[in-house]
Amino acid sequence: MTTPEQFTGWFCVSARGRATQCKSEAGAKRLAVANDEFWPPDAPHRAVQLVEATAFCELLTAAQTTLTNNLHLADGDNCTLIDIKRAVEKITGKPA
Secondary structure, eight states, X not given: OOOXXXXXXXXXXXXXOOEEEESSHHXXXXXXXXXXHHOGGGOXXXXXXXXXXXXXXXXXXXXXXXXXXXXXXXXXXXOEEEOHHHHHHHHHSSOO
């Protein structure tokens, strides 16, 4: 029997959908590079992080709210300016 916690974290995933669970982001990135070399028919390999859908939805909602609050439309212009650096800082709590 598996639990949801077993399927969160970092994985190396091939273009064909084969996934290998890794201990860290760095490990998944290293494995992706190595797998591209050793199994070119399955390339590209990507380091991906799986999270619970509810956690992703909460992050997406926070991102949408932050971007909406930082969206500035130039008067009489179709140009949209978004303060992405500030939005990223608000979402992650870390300087961009």
